Amino acid sequence: MSEQLIGVPLEGFAEFSRKVAAEGxxxxxxxxxxxxxxxxxxxxxxxxxxxxxxxxxxxxxxxxxxxxxxxxxxxxxxxxxxxxxxxxxxxxxxxxxxxxxxxxxxxxxxxxxxxxxxxxxxxxxxxxxxxxxxxxxxxxxxxxxxxxxxxxxxxxxxxxxxxxxxxxxxxxxxxxxxxxxxxxxxxxxxxxxxxxxxxxxxxxxxxxxxxxxxxxxxxxxxxSGKLTDTIAYAIDDYPATTNYGDDLKNIYAEDIYVGYRYFETFAPEKVQFPFGFGLSYTTFEFNCAPAQTKTVDGTEHIEFNVTVKNTGSAYAGKEVIQVYLEAPQGKLGQPTRSLVAFTKTKLLQPGEEESVLLRIRIDSLASYDDAGVTGYRSAYVLESGHYLFHVGTSVRETIQVNVDQETGYFVPEIRLIKQLEEALAPIEQFKRMMPGKKLANGCYQLTYVDTPQRQISIRDRIETRMPEELEQTGDQGFKLQDVADRKVSIETFVSQFSDQELATIIRGEGMSSPLVTSGTASAFGGVSDSLLNYGLPVASTADGPSGIRMDSGEKATQVPIGTLLAATWDEKIVEELYVLEGKELARNQIDLLLGPGINLRRHPLNGRNFEYFSEDPFLTGVMAIANSRGIVKGGAHATPKHFAVNSQEHSRTKVNAVVSERALRQLYLKGFEMIIKEGGAKGVMTAYNPINGHWSASNYDLNTTILRGEWGFDGIVMTDWWAHMNDPIDAGESDRRNTHHMIRAQNDLYMVVANYGAEVNSSQDHTLEALEAGTLTRGELQRSAINICRFLIDAPVFNRNQTFNDSFGKLAPLTFSEEPTDRVQNLEPNQKLKPNSKEPIFFKVEEAGEYRMFADLSSPGADLAQTSCNIVINNQTVATAQTNGTDGKTIKQKLQRIELTQGLYELKIKFTKPGIVIEEIQFIKVN
Known part of the structure; x- marks a missing residue:
């Protein structure tokens, strides 16, 4: 792809996004x-x-x-x-x-x-x-x-x-x-x-x-859009409100009863607008024949055939058909409604009708038993009883549909669907919601029961599943292309890496790395000369999920937010939209979009809800799959985030999500599971927050036991930017230097160190120190290196020509009829220029040559604040300076090289994300 197209929005993309925005x-x-x-x-x-x-x-x-x-x-x-x-x-x-x-x-x-x-x-x-x-x-x-x-x-x-x-x-x-x-x-x-x-x-x-x-x-x-959240009359009506917003701990006492699962089970009177609701300019009627059980590809399903007719006379329109499960209460307790299928019709003209087919896997109706009350602890089961189905146009506007002429699907005795192992169980005691006796209005009395706590030894689990160490061979001349061509195994290839190279490959650089597309979030892979020598390309990530963020000021297409996309209830149009997103990513030579965001919208006050899809895990997963499939078809990869349970932005780097294993598996992890198994996602970004005491980025059960072990994920896992980690075994205090804890959990990449810092960052994290002390094994480091190298082979960058030259090139001086001598600074060896944030300055070059630029900069923001500006010389952007908040402290940042001849130059600072202060710019002659 020509670099001339970088920063040129994809033709027709914005126009199509207009169509999608109207659909939602x-x-x-x-x-x-x-x-x-x-x-x-x-x-x-x-x-x-x-x-x-x-x-x-x-x-x-x-x-x-x-x-x-x-x-x-x-x-x-x-x-x-x-x-x-x-x-x-x-x-x-x-x-x-x-x-x-x-x-x-x-x-x-x-x-x-x-x-x-x-x-x-x-x-x-x-x-x-x-x-x-x-x-x-x-x-x-x-x-x-x-x-x-x-x-x-x-x-x-x-x-x-x-x-x-x-x-x-x-x-x-x-x-x-x-x-x-x-x-x-x-x-x-x-x-x-x-x-x-x-x-x-x-x-x-x-x-x-x-x-x-x-x-x-x-x-x-x-x-034709429908609500993806329940709108209650008051904020206090939401069950999470009581525990929302604390600095250190967020107890998920509502358990699986989030959103409509709570309201329809316990408090329907508190609902102003129900989940799945939305009107049209026309009217519809639907009919559903009795559902039928069928075996498809060896798996038992239930099929619903629904006929939808536009009964209006003036407007064409679309309708969304939704199927809700009412499972038997059994010993586990169940919400009275759970979304299990949906589809959207085509555009129906007045009087026109369409028949749609909805298919549900029987095993997808199972519930997770984290307490062993069914006799199958840590397992998905179907309890005995009738599984009833309600078909309609919202969670409230439904009719009950029989199955095979019977009242629902009948399970005569408890059925084990899948035996797993305990993972992510809480380590402290709390009570969670449970339906009590059934009331006259069809709802249930709200009661609370003790939540099961961790029973396994996480130490034993980790220590008995350590990867074997590969014998280090040094450079044998093998390149990554040899692995792609199947000439050598990936293990043989990674065996060449020294400890320093292993510690380097797990560090991403950024933001706005000069090694990749300007202004993007990170560069990773071949971030040192020796890794480049092994044939590792430098891959690029960019913030999303609603378009490409380039802090250099390059232009991209901004598409609707996640809230709106899910409100379309149309995975086909969302996939089509993200095919275009994938093409724009490829045009800009970006390998991974940092999205979609697929945390549940547990509470209306979460500031980041706009990036997420719904209070419902199934709808979230369907939209996530559509998003990822589209990006892959377009030529790039998706990175679902924030893995997992990021339900509040307040104290997001430290608030502990205290949550049951059942709620995690059935709700908060379900969308991630769906996108991994069905969406082709090859990257995952962990969250800032701890889950039951273990920070997400260093949570072994999250990143290894479940993600890789149970779901079979073989891609890369990265931290959120400047995340903290703590001990996967003993928990304790967190620190962003704890990369050894991250690697042990099989979170492969730390995002991010400073540009040009991956190879020289050993004093700023604990990787090599822990390797020497024995608190990290070489096999664990090699395991993450294998994950990263495997991803790079599958990434678009592997088939892109790369020239690893971070020089802007040659820049000619300006010509003036009268030089502005009052503002000219002489560029002497190692001279530091003091730029003016409001007006340009001028500097005179006496000695022609190539110069490396450095910037002394600061930002008054906190550590996660992100600011950036462009260094503009002679009206051309030659470098982008970017930093997270430094609390006002000055840091030095290495920038690109530039070739200057003798003469006078104008330098300006152009802010693309205000908050950064450029105190001095130094030009050091390199030849």
Whole structure:
């Protein structure tokens, strides 16, 4: 792929993302057919977010540099079929000029949850009513990495100005639609107090989100999205609220009863909008024949044949058919509903119908027994009884469907599905939810029981499963290509590596490494001369999952957030979207997209929910598979994250997830299991947080027992950037230098050390020290090296021509009619220039040659804050300086080389992610 295409967005990608963004819009209310907007109507649009329309959440998952973006008001004005109240639009435009978008200074996690709203007066609203027929109110929210939502005004709750806006508009207009441009569900209990006729979630739709929302509002696209979360009346109604947000410990007392599993089992009255719900501009009816059991490829299944008909007369549309399981309570206890299948119809014209087939594996209905109450501890089982199925269009709007003319699928006696071994069980005591007696309304009494604790010895498990050490041979002339050509085994190849080389290969460099595509997240593989000599290429990763982040300022396509993608309930269109993402990754010579994010949306306040898909593990897994398959088809690889149980951003690097083994296996790990087994993912990123006392990056049962042992994963596992690790056996305190603990757990790559730092980082981590002390074996290091080398053979980089030259090349001096002598600094040997962050400086080169650049820099942010800037000489970007937060301390960073001739040069600092301070730039002559 030509380097000339790097930073050039893929043709047609943004346009297709617009189609996907419209598919995920969820219509929750539409009284009196208020939507769509009609051709004979004049529309008044209220709310500043009409112009400052959000395209993504904040942090690494939203940091995509785009060539353009769209907003709602301009997109509506592009529509010929409606008229917009231009007077009101101008009032907002003028006010926003005086009250510009607040990005919080551009620092990491600095952008506020909402933007200050323009105060409305009765006069403004009355005049708008005089000029128009309907009102559209736009409300926006954001949150993201390191910034949770809060149960306060301006975040989960509306502000006083927003409520006043709704009050004034509904007092004057008979038809009012509210559009929620949010990254996550927010409180909508205010609907009970105001006469709002329509409510539409458009989420964050990426760079084409404004146009996609306008397509839905005017009826060019009929909404077909469905909720992937339950919307309760109050934040305290969510079962996780009691234990959410602590600094050190998050107890998962709700166990498997997350989201609708809790509400439908224990508290249906607390639900305002149920899981799976969403309206259309048309109507549908469906019929489902009795299901049938069939054997397919030697596996027993249940098949549902459903006929769906568009019964409306005006609009084409799509419907989502959902199948829910009601398992017998047995000894384990069960939620009254669990999603087990779904499908979306094609676009049905009025009067048109379609038959769809949904197929469910019987063994997928099993539950995990972590207590042994069924007689099969640490096993998936089907307890005896009738397994009932409910087919419909949301978790509430269903009909019960028989199986083989019987009431459900009958299991006469307990059936062992799969015997496993205990893994990840908690080490401290707590109580978890359990259904008690059945109540008159069909729900269950809420009770609590003791949670099973760890019984196995993790020490014995690790020590009895140590990999054998390969005898080191030194360089025998074998290259990685020889392994690919099957001339030598990968074990023979890795046996050549010295201890120093083994310690080097497990370190990724970045961010913005000059060895790979500029501005990306990391470089790994051939990050030293000796590893390059063995034929290891340098692979590249880039932040996602909603587009490629390049902190050098290079442009990419930003697609809808995970919330919206899952709301489409259409894995086919999501896969097609990520085929294009894979192609754009390949165009930019990037091997791994750091996504999808597939943690469960356990609680509405998690700031990173926008990267994730759903409160339901099955829906999450289906969308994750579609995402990964698409990327692979497009020519790159996916990296599911954050493995695992990242359910809050507050104290995300230290808050311990105290959770049962059953909840982990049936809910929090299920999406990861699905993408590994069915999605072709070759990379996994672990989370920052500990799980039951062991940090994710050094959690042996997570990364070895389950991921590699049970699921058969043969790719690479990497840490999140600058993660901490603790002892896989004894737990204890964590430290980011504990790479020996990471390797023991079979997390292969530490992300990241400084650029050019992988080979010389031995004093900054404990790898070689632990090897010498015997707390890490050479066999364990060699095992991770094998994993990395195996991945590199499968990675796109292995078939790419690479030139490992980090020189920008030759740069000609400027010519001036009159030199700006007052700002010129002479570039003498080892001279340090002091750049100005606001104005350019000039420097004069007396001695031509090639120079290595170094930067003394700092950032006032905390250790996980990420900032970057470009070094621009003569209006050309020659290097990118990037750092995580340094707490204001100055560090030195090695940058690219550049060839300079005699003459005068202009140097500027261009900030791509504010927060970095470049104190000095040094040019050291290398030849």
């Amino acid at each position: 819009a969820v219509l929750l209310k539409n009284d009196f057919n208020t939507l769509p907007l009609q051709s004979d109507e004049v529309i008044s649009v209220f709310g500043r977010v009409q112009q400052d329309y959000y395209r993504s959440g904040t942090g690494s998952g939203g940091s995509v540099n785009v060539s353009y973006t769209t907003n709602l008001i301009d997109s509506l004005m592009e529509k010929d079929q409606i008229k917009i109240n231009q007077t009101l639009a101008s009032i907002y435009k003028d006010w926003i000029l005086e009250h510009p978008f607040d990005n919080g200074g551009g620092g990491w996690a600095a952008e506020p949850w909402h933007q200050k709203e323009m105060p409305l007066t009765k006069a403004i609203v009355q005049e708008a009513k005089n000029q128009s027929d309907k009102a559209v109110i736009v409300i926006g929210r954001t949150a993201g990495e390191d910034q949770d939502n809060a149960a306060e005004q301006g975040s989960y709750l509306l502000t006083g100005d927003e409520l006043k806006m709704i009050e004034l508009v509904t007092d004057h207009f008979d038809r009012v639609a509210v559009v929620l441009n949010t990254s996550n569900i927010i409180d909508t209990s205010w609907l009970q107090n105001y006469n709002v006729q329509a409510l539409l979630y458009t989420w964050h739709g990426g760079m084409e989100g404004g146009r996609a929302a306008s397509d839905v509002l005017v009826g060019e696209v009929t909404p």
